[in-house]
Amino acid sequence: MVAIVDYGVGNLFSLRSSLAAIGEEAVVTGDAARLRAADRLILPGVGAFGDAAARLRQSGLDQALLEEARSGKPLLGICLGMQLLLQRSFEYGTHQGLGLIAGSVVPIAPAIPPDYKVPHIGWNALDFPSRRSLHPLFRGLRPGGCVYFVHSYYAAGCESNTIATTEYGADLTAAIALENVCGVQFHPEKSGGLGLTILKNFCKL
Amino acid sequence: MITKRIIPCLDVKDGRVVKGVNFLGLTDVSSPVKLAEFYSRSGADELVFYDITASAEGRALFTGILTEVASTIFIPLTVGGGINTLEDFGRVLGCGADKVSVNSGALRDPSLITAAAKRYGSQCVVLSVDAKRLAGQFRVFAKGGREDTGLDAIDWVRRGVSAGAGEIVLNSIDADGVKGGFDLELLAAVCDAVNVPVIASGGAGCPEDFVRLFQTLPKVDAGLAASIFHFGEVPIPDLKRTLRAEGINVRL
Numbered sequence: 001m002v003a004i005v006d007y008g009v010g011n012l013f014s015l016r017s018s019l020a021a022i023g024e025e026a027v028v029t030g031d032a033a034r035l036r037a038a039d040r041l042i043l044p045g046v047g048a049f050g051d052a053a054a055r056l057r058q059s060g061l062d063q064a065l066l067e068e069a070r071s072g073k074p075l076l077g078i079c080l081g082m083q084l085l086l087q088r089s090f091e092y093g094t095h096q097g098l099g100l101i102a103g104s105v106v107p108i109a110p111a112i113p114p115d116y117k118v119p120h121i122g123w124n125a126l127d128f129p130s131r132r133s134l135h136p137l138f139r140g141l142r143p144g145g146c147v148y149f150v151h152s153y154y155a156a157g158c159e160s161n162t163i164a165t166t167e168y169g170a171d172l173t174a175a176i177a178l179e180n181v182c183g184v185q186f187h188p189e190k191s192g193g194l195g196l197t198i199l200k201n202f203c204k205l
Numbered sequence: 206m207i208t209k210r211i212i213p214c215l216d217v218k219d220g221r222v223v224k225g226v227n228f229l230g231l232t233d234v235s236s237p238v239k240l241a242e243f244y245s246r247s248g249a250d251e252l253v254f255y256d257i258t259a260s261a262e263g264r265a266l267f268t269g270i271l272t273e274v275a276s277t278i279f280i281p282l283t284v285g286g287g288i289n290t291l292e293d294f295g296r297v298l299g300c301g302a303d304k305v306s307v308n309s310g311a312l313r314d315p316s317l318i319t320a321a322a323k324r325y326g327s328q329c330v331v332l333s334v335d336a337k338r339l340a341g342q343f344r345v346f347a348k349g350g351r352e353d354t355g356l357d358a359i360d361w362v363r364r365g366v367s368a369g370a371g372e373i374v375l376n377s378i379d380a381d382g383v384k385g386g387f388d389l390e391l392l393a394a395v396c397d398a399v400n401v402p403v404i405a406s407g408g409a410g411c412p413e414d415f416v417r418l419f420q421t422l423p424k425v426d427a428g429l430a431a432s433i434f435h436f437g438e439v440p441i442p443d444l445k446r447t448l449r450a451e452g453i454n455v456r457l
Contacts, residue, residue: 011298011299011301011303013275013299013300013301014275014279014301014303017275017276017277017279017301018279020276021276021277021279046326046328047326117400117401117402117426118400119327119328119371120207121328121371121372121402121426122207122208122210122250122402122426122427123207123208123210123250123456124206124207124208125206125208146208146456148280148281150328167206168206168207189279190279190280190281190303191279191280192245192279192280193279195279196279
């Protein structure tokens, strides 16, 4: 069973529906005991990093997530949920993340040409680094397949754990992974059939 | 590289999809759920649903349909029509919408844009503008194109973006339903004024209209249309292949 972490951030309707569509039993919960009972965890999130990190801490779910991740349970962060896996974010101040993967969350704008719009919204292609083998999360995917992005900040300083990038005037981190912990900047639950394939792959990790 | 989006728009009244020509003479087309599934399979990049129902019964029917669509289709969904309060945002987001489009509601109360952006994020707030040439300017019309607001469209779009709108749907009343191509003059003026995604709406009659749109105005992010898709005049896979052949990056 998959537990979708509910900490009051973001809209979980589509994520729950997309798991149902691939035949995965999922529970949306903010209860640490139920997170511990699940086979795998998804950390979603939309909005500001500081607020989301504070909610995770106040609810005590940060400790449960850290312990479960360290015990080897598969964990997938989506969008802001991926960013929370990193050490810190510079979105409106400096905020501490879960620190499960080394790296920082920084604004896109200084990294791209000025005529590119921010947020980076829309369907963009996934590129897989040639120096490493395709991560199991992307099994069955061809390079150039498009997924749906909506973000103004991106993960930097995590090159050694980057498993996909996307080109938007610069190569932006699209996905990261370190052992059982992975994260995607895009929304698999909004990326059509390709997104469902990625969720299916996660459920097999 | 980011792709240009192709967006079918479904006007929904009493649970059915309709499309007006110049906003008059509505014709019943199909079931919203069936049409949405069809479009998703055909490669639509996003769907826009406008609830043009006035009654409470129709509204309840609409949210039911929205829930059904969002449970089976996993591409971004934008919902508009009758969005006047923060509660309206909450209602459609709770049914699985990703973005909410405001038009007359924001004209009545521009602070709605800011309040919604603060609560749900700018990426969630789409400002939809119906514009028409009048007295040497682009004038904003409200209530489905029936009421002249006296506002200049470029000024209004600029205000909307600074208030927190994350995307603009620009509908040309002059071009709508005429199938003579998008209103490039109006779109160029808006693209110059703001730096958020701009979705062109109104006037598409054939694939070449989309080619001209994206080649003439590279800053336009998406093209939206209704009847040419609903009636099968322009199949989306054909449209995307044409665009790709013309060097325009699309998701195939």
